[in-house]
Amino acid sequence: MSHLEDEPEPDKRTLRRGFLAARNALTTDDVRTAALALAERAGELPELAHARTVAAYVSVGGEPGTLTLLDALHARGVRVLLPALLPDNDLDWGAYAGEGSLAPVRHGGRTALLEPAGERLGPDAVTDADVVLLPGLAVDAGGMRLGRGGGSYDRVLARLAAVGARPSLVVLLYDGEVVDRLPAEAHDRPVHAVVTPSGVRRFA
Numbered sequence: 001m002s003h004l005e006d007e008p009e010p011d012k013r014t015l016r017r018g019f020l021a022a023r024n025a026l027t028t029d030d031v032r033t034a035a036l037a038l039a040e041r042a043g044e045l046p047e048l049a050h051a052r053t054v055a056a057y058v059s060v061g062g063e064p065g066t067l068t069l070l071d072a073l074h075a076r077g078v079r080v081l082l083p084a085l086l087p088d089n090d091l092d093w094g095a096y097a098g099e100g101s102l103a104p105v106r107h108g109g110r111t112a113l114l115e116p117a118g119e120r121l122g123p124d125a126v127t128d129a130d131v132v133l134l135p136g137l138a139v140d141a142g143g144m145r146l147g148r149g150g151g152s153y154d155r156v157l158a159r160l161a162a163v164g165a166r167p168s169l170v171v172l173l174y175d176g177e178v179v180d181r182l183p184a185e186a187h188d189r190p191v192h193a194v195v196t197p198s199g200v201r202r203f204a
Contacts, residue, residue, distance in 0.1 A: 011183045015146060019137040019177060023062030035065025037197035038172060042069050045193065045200060047131050047168040053079040055093065055129035055156075055167070058102060058114040063135060064172045064197075070096055081125055084115040089152050093125040094118050126156055127165045134191060136171040140182040143190030143203030145171050157189045168192050 026034075042048055054073055059066040073080050080096035085107050094116025095101075103117040126132065134153055138146040147153055160167065169191040175198050193202045 012146060012149065015182065016137055016149060019146070020062075022176065023174075026062050031062060031065055034174060034197045035059075035068050038064050038066075038195060039068040039072055041197065041199055042170075042172070042195045043072060045131075045170065045195065047170070047193075048073070048078075051078055051130040053081065053129045054131045054133065055081045055083075055126045056096075056133040057083055057135050059135075060111055060113060064174055066133070066172065067099065069133075069172075071098070074098060081121070081129060082116045083152070084120060085113060085152065086123075089150050090123055090155050091126070091152050092123055093121045095121070123155075123159065124163075127160060127163050129165075129167045131168045131170060132156070132160070134169060134171045136173060136177075138177040138179055138182060139171050139173060139191060139194045140179050141203075142181075142184075143192065143194075144182050144184045144188055145191050146182050154187055158187070161189075170195060172196075 048054065056066060056070055056073070058070070070080055074096055081093045082096050083091040084094055084105070086092055095118060096116060097118070101117055102114040104112040105115045106112040134145060136145040136147050157169075169189070170193045171191045172195050175196045178194055178196060178201065190203055193200055
């Protein structure tokens with residue numbers, strides 16, 4: 001990779017530190033209240049209302065909470081796929097069948113992730129999704145998402161593009177994480193919408 005391609009990374013690292021610090025300052029009540037509002041707002045999305053399969057994720061720590069939303073989708077009969085992190089940072093997938101279907105998995109020294117305990121469906125299972133809910137730290141006015149920097153979801157988006165799959169891409173964030181502009185690189189792909197506790201914003 002050239003020096004020019006590397007240039008945006010320090011900016012992204014600085015931004016990540018700032019957004020993570022703000023999340024770390026949230027109380028348990030802040031996170032719980034936001035999760036309930038987030039599930040309600042997400043329920044207003046026609047894409048989710050009509051989806052048969054949704055690829056999502058289980059929030060950890062100060063991330064915008066997803067379990068309330070996952071349970072609501074599952075209760076409606078939606079097939080919910082959740083990721084399992086592979087050693088190379090790619091993602092395998094398994095089906096969600098309620099909180100009892102999750103198991104904590106620690107990858108190296110990282111925080112334990114809640115992953116589906118059942119059958120693994122393979123990395124390509126995500127290509128069946130009508131909607132992909134993406135984690136992130138921020139999104140800008142053009143729909144460009146700032147991730148955590150691990151590259152797992154860059155691989156997911158590349159896999160979708162490679163087979164011509166066109167699910168709705170939705171990022172779940174707190175209200176203060178929608179900003180005017182974020183640094184972007186050639187491989188970054190915009191999302192279609194962001195859901196925050198106060199509402200939904202769509203991008204062209």
